[in-house]
Amino acid sequence: MNDHRPVPRTRADHENGPRRHIEETISPVSIYADNGEPDFYIGTVRDVTDRIKLHQEQLISEKLQGAVEMAGTVAHELNTPMYVASGAAELALKAMDPSDPAGEDLRIIIKNLKIIAELTRKMTRITRYAARDYTDGVKIVDIGSESEGS
Numbered sequence: 001m002n003d004h005r006p007v008p009r010t011r012a013d014h015e016n017g018p019r020r021h022i023e024e025t026i027s028p029v030s031i032y033a034d035n036g037e038p039d040f041y042i043g044t045v046r047d048v049t050d051r052i053k054l055h056q057e058q059l060i061s062e063k064l065q066g067a068v069e070m071a072g073t074v075a076h077e078l079n080t081p082m083y084v085a086s087g088a089a090e091l092a093l094k095a096m097d098p099s100d101p102a103g104e105d106l107r108i109i110i111k112n113l114k115i116i117a118e119l120t121r122k123m124t125r126i127t128r129y130a131a132r133d134y135t136d137g138v139k140i141v142d143i144g145s146e147s148e149g150s
Contacts, residue, residue: 021049064126067141071123078120086113119143 023046028038093106122143131139 019049020047021052022046023048068126071126071141071143075120075123078116082113082116082120086110086117089113 025044025046027042027044029040029042030036030038032039089106089109093103093110096103096106126141126143130142132142134140
């Protein structure tokens with residue numbers, strides 16, 4: 001037995017107990033024999049559940065950081081053209097004759113630009129990572145619930 005690397009395993013401490021992650025290592029020991037064969041083996045078992053949980057928490061934190069950075073970038077990039085378009089639509093509406101039927105179109109544009117502004121505001125307030133189903137098995141960040149209370 002030349003391989004002394006730990007072997008990861010998962011087991012339950014008892015029938016209804018929590019799952020624990022352990023590493024098992026078996027090392028050959030030669031004290032008396034000169035033929036290269038081990039006289040006995042030493043086995044060690046180490047509980048690595050906390051280390052694995054910490055690693056999983058770090059991965060979640062990295063995902064959150066990436067989602068937050070991307071959301072902030074997208075919000076920033078959308079805000080400038082959105083505010084320009086919103087300002088232009090507001091000015092055009094004010095300059096327009098109230099009886100002009102295009103005024104309703106401008107009000108719809110302004111209303112939807114305000115919805116986009118609210119979405120970009122929520123994107124900058126994401127504080128935790130959660131995804132929701134979108135279409136065809138694709139998941140997206142749930143902006144509404146992730147920014148609530150912020």
